Amino acid sequence: MRAHEECLACDLATGKRPLPGGRIAEVDGWVVEHAVAPLGLGTLIVKPLRHVLHVADLGDGESAALGPLLRRVSAAVTELVRPEQVYVCLWSHAQGRPGHLHFVVQPVRKADMERFGAFGPSLQMAMFLKDERPATDDIEAFCARVRPLLTQPARVRPSLGQ
Numbered sequence: 001m002r003a004h005e006e007c008l009a010c011d012l013a014t015g016k017r018p019l020p021g022g023r024i025a026e027v028d029g030w031v032v033e034h035a036v037a038p039l040g041l042g043t044l045i046v047k048p049l050r051h052v053l054h055v056a057d058l059g060d061g062e063s064a065a066l067g068p069l070l071r072r073v074s075a076a077v078t079e080l081v082r083p084e085q086v087y088v089c090l091w092s093h094a095q096g097r098p099g100h101l102h103f104v105v106q107p108v109r110k111a112d113m114e115r116f117g118a119f120g121p122s123l124q125m126a127m128f129l130k131d132e133r134p135a136t137d138d139i140e141a142f143c144a145r146v147r148p149l150l151t152q153p154a155r156v157r158p159s160l161g162q
C-alpha cells in the first residue's frame with residue numbers, strides 16, 4: 001500500500017505511529033483497529049488501507065466488502081460490550097479538511113449516556129471534550145477478545161423469528 005504523508009490513519013496502519021492493540025483484522029482492502037480517539041473502550045475503526053478521502057472514491061471491491069464488514073464489526077462489539085446502541089458514523093473532516101476516511105463503530109453503554117448526560121453526536125462531543133482515553137492494557141485486552149470474532153469464519157446465525 002502507499003501511505004500518504006502526514007496522515008494519522010496511514011501512520012497507524014503502517015506502524016509508523018504506535019497503535020494500541022495492533023491491527024485487529026484486514027478484510028478486502030479494509031482494516032479494523034481500536035480507536036485512538038477518546039470514545040470509550042471497545043470503539044473500533046474500520047478504514048480502507050488505501051488513502052481514500054471520499055466514499056465516492058472507493059473501489060467496487062471495497063464497496064462490496066463494506067456493508068458485511070460493518071455488520072460483522074458491529075455484531076462483535078455488541079457481543080462483547082452489550083451496549084444500548086452501536087453508533088456507526090463517518091466524519092473524516094479533521095480541521096475542516098477531508099481526511100483518510102474511517103468509520104467509527106462505537107458501542108454506547110447506558111453508563112456512558114448517564115455519565116455524560118447525552119447521546120448521539122452530543123455524547124461524542126462530550127467524550128471528545130473530556131478527552132479520557134482507555135488504558136493501553138485495557139485496549140490490548142479488548143483487542144485480544146474481539147480479534148477471534150473478526151478473523152475466524154463468520155458463524156451462521158439463525159434469523160430472528162425462525
Ligand SMILES: [Zn+2]
Binds near residue numbers: 003004007011050051
Ligand atoms: Zn491516509
